Amino acid sequence: MLSGYSNSIVSNYGISPVKINKQAVTNPAVENNTHKNISPNFTGKANELGIRTSLSTKEEKKEYNYLTKQLDKDSRKVLNALLKSGILLRNDSNDGSTALENLYKMATTPRAEGMDSKVLLMHTIRTIADPFTITQRFGDIPEEYKDAVIDNLTNKDKNLIERKLADYEVSDLYSGCCVAASEEFNLASRNPAEFTRFAEGLTSPQMAVKKEIKLDSLSEKALDAIWLLNAFEIPYEAKDFKTATVTIAPDKNAIIREQIQEKHKDELERSPIDVLMQSTFMNIGSQQAYNTLNDKRGGKFSNEDRGLIDFEKTFLESVVEDKNITSVTYQKVDENQRIIGYEADYNSVKEQLLETLNSGKNIIIGYTMTDENNYITGGHEITIVGARTDNNGELSFICNDTDDDNPLPIEYPASYIIPKIHHAGIPTDIAEKTIKQTDNWVLGVRDFNSTKQS
Numbered sequence: 296m297l298s299g300y301s302n303s304i305v306s307n308y309g310i311s312p313v314k315i316n317k318q319a320v321t322n323p324a325v326e327n328n329t330h331k332n333i334s335p336n337f338t339g340k341a342n343e344l345g346i347r348t349s350l351s352t353k354e355e356k357k358e359y360n361y362l363t364k365q366l367d368k369d370s371r372k373v374l375n376a377l378l379k380s381g382i383l384l385r386n387d388s389n390d391g392s393t394a395l396e397n398l399y400k401m402a403t404t405p406r407a408e409g410m411d412s413k414v415l416l417m418h419t420i421r422t423i424a425d426p427f428t429i430t431q432r433f434g435d436i437p438e439e440y441k442d443a444v445i446d447n448l449t450n451k452d453k454n455l456i457e458r459k460l461a462d463y464e465v466s467d468l469y470s471g472c473c474v475a476a477s478e479e480f481n482l483a484s485r486n487p488a489e490f491t492r493f494a495e496g497l498t499s500p501q502m503a504v505k506k507e508i509k510l511d512s513l514s515e516k517a518l519d520a521i522w523l524l525n526a527f528e529i530p531y532e533a534k535d536f537k538t539a540t541v542t543i544a545p546d547k548n549a550i551i552r553e554q555i556q557e558k559h560k561d562e563l564e565r566s567p568i569d570v571l572m573q574s575t576f577m578n579i580g581s582q583q584a585y586n587t588l589n590d591k592r593g594g595k596f597s598n599e600d601r602g603l604i605d606f607e608k609t610f611l612e613s614v615v616e617d618k619n620i621t622s623v624t625y626q627k628v629d630e631n632q633r634i635i636g637y638e639a640d641y642n643s644v645k646e647q648l649l650e651t652l653n654s655g656k657n658i659i660i661g662y663t664m665t666d667e668n669n670y671i672t673g674g675h676e677i678t679i680v681g682a683r684t685d686n687n688g689e690l691s692f693i694c695n696d697t698d699d700d701n702p703l704p705i706e707y708p709a710s711y712i713i714p715k716i717h718h719a720g721i722p723t724d725i726a727e728k729t730i731k732q733t734d735n736w737v738l739g740v741r742d743f744n745s746t747k748q749s
Contacts, residue, residue, distance in 0.1 A: 346381035355384070358399035362416070365402050370417045373424045377487075382423060388488035389506050389617070394423065397491035406498050409554050410567075418566040419494045423487035427704060431476035431573065431697045433468045433590070434556050434564040444588055447548060464589050471590050471601035473676040474608045475576035476697035477659045478615055479569065480678055484695075485657060486616075493543075497571040503544035508617045510537055513610070526595075527610055528582045541614060545574035549587045563700050579614060580607035605661055605718045608676070612659060612720050621726035623647070626663065626717045632671045634663070637714075643729055644713050648692070650725050652682055662715040674717065680704060 350356045359378070363371050377383040377394070386393045398416060406412050422429060436444055441462065448461040470476075483490045496504030510520035510533075517536040524531045530542040549571055556567045565573070570587065577585040577592060580603040584593030591600045596607055603611070609622035625644055627636040639647075651658050658679040663671045681693035681704075690709040699705065 347384040348379050348381050350378070350384075355395060358395055359383075362395075362398055362402060365413055365416060366420070367417070370420055373420050377420065377424055382487050385488045387486060388492045390492065392488065392492055394488045394491040397488070397495045401491075401495045401498065405500055407500050407502050407550060409550070410498055411557055412498075414557050415494070415498050415567060418568045419491055422483050422566065422568055423490055425702070426480050426483040427695055428566075428702045429476060429480045429483065429569055429697055430563060430565055430700075430702075431470040431472040431569075432564050432700070433470050434552075434560060435467070436465055436555060437559055440551065440555055444551065447551075447588055448586075461589075468590055470698065472573045472577060473698055474580065474603040474611065474659075474661075475573040476569070477676045477678045477695075478576050478608075478611055479572040480695055480697060481612075481657050481659060482572075482615060484680070493572065493575075494568050496543075497545060497575060498568075502550065502571075503542050505540055505542055506614070506617070507538055507540045508614060510539055512613050512617050512619050523610065526582070527579070527607075528584075529579060529614070543575055543579060543614075545571050546578050546583075546585045546587055549574035552587045576611055576615065577603065580611040602674075608659070608661070608718075609720060619723040620720045621723045622718050623721050623726050624718045628671065628717070634665060634669045634671065639729065641713055644716065645690070645709060647721055647725060647729060648679060648713075648719065649682060651721055652679065654722065654725065656722060658719050658721065660719040661717045662712065663717050664715070682709075 350359055359374075362374060366374060374383070383395045384393050388397070398419065401419065402412050402416055406415065444465060445458050445461045448464065449457050452458065482493065493504050496502075510517045513520035513523050520539075521533060524533075524539060524541070531539045533539040552570045552574070553567045556565055556570050560566060574585065574587045577587075580594075581592035582594035582596070586592070592603075593600070594607075597604050605622050605624070609620055612618070613620045623639075625638055626634050627638060629635050648658060659676060660679060661674055661676050664673045664675075666672050675696075675698065677697075678695045679692045680695055682690060683693065683706075684690050691706045692709060692712055693704050693706050694712075695704055
C-alpha cells in the first residue's frame, strides 16, 4: 500500500459539513449503449465468475424458500430481483460463501442480544439491491435510551452539568462517517456477497467478522505490513509472511445505536446495518478508538476527534477490500491549510480516474471546499462510480454521496470536481504509471506520527 506524495491535510474528512452547489450538478443520465460512457458497476466480477440466476441445488432452494417466508411482500420482490440479476448466488466473498448462504445464516442462527433477524434481513437485502440508499445520517436518541447513553458518555457521573453537556453533545449530531459510509457503499455495490458476510458476522452474538487478507495489500514488504496491523491495533493472526486473518468489529457502543435504529428509524436515517458497518469501518481507521454514541474517535494519527484522515482511509480500504490501494494526493496544501498548487495536471488526474473506472472499480475520493483565499474550510468523501460524455463532448463523473439526503447518484462536471479532489484511492498498478515520486505508505504514517509527537 502506497501513499502518493508526502503532502496531506491534517484536518479529518467529515468533520465539517460540505454543502453541494446543486447548480453545478445534474441528474445522471447513464447511457449504456455508448463506449464513451462508463456506467456504475454494481455486479463487480460477475462476468468473470459467471452469473447464475437460478437455484440449482436442493440446499439453495431450501434456503431461498425459507427466506421468502421470513420476508414481507416487497422484500420478497427484492430478493427475487437479486436472484434474477445474479447477485444472490455470487460466491466471491472472502470465504467463498454466497449472499444467499449468508442471508440464510442470518435468518436461522442467533443474532446479538436485542437484534431482530427479520428487520436485519430486510435492510441487508435492500442495501445490496440498491446501495444508493446507504446514508451516514444519525438517528435521534429517544427518551427511553437517553439515561443509558448519558451514563455511558459520563461514566455514570451524576453531575448535572456534565450530564447536560453529554445530552447536548448527542442531540442533532452531525455525522463524520463519510469515509466509512463511502466504504460501506463500495463494498455493497462491488462485492455484495462479502457485504452480506459482514452483515451476518456483525449481527451475530460475536458481533465480529474474520477476514483473511494478503499482506502485500498493505505493503510490498511483509514486515511493514505487520507493522501497520500493529500500528492500527487491529486484532490479527499472521499465518506466514503472505497472509493474515484480521478480526473486524464495531465499537462496543454500536449495539445501542443499532437497536435504536431497528425500532425508531426515520426516513433518510441510517439503517441498523449502516450503523454497524460504519461503526466497524470507523473503528478500523481510528485504531480501534471510535465511539458510535457521540461519533468521536481517538487514535494516534489524527489531531481531530471526528472523521478519518487519508492515511486511515487507505488502510481501511485496503483491509476491507484486500486490494493494494494507493492514496494519490493531488493538491498541495501548506501548513495553514491553504491550497498552493497541484501535484498533477488536470488531464493526468482525469486519465487516472477514467482508467480506474474502466478497470471495473469505484473510486473513493476526498475533496475540499475553500474560501476566496483558497483556505480549506471543509472536506468530504464521496465515491465516483461512473463517467459519461455528453453530446458536446463534456465529461462528467457519476458519484454517490452518502450525506446529501438523496438516495440517487449525482453527476459532477469533470471541470468542477477534479480541481477539488485532494486525494483518491487508485489501484497501485494504475497509480504507479504516472506517479514519479512515491513515498512508502508506512513511512508516510511514521512521518505523520513523528510530526504530531514533536
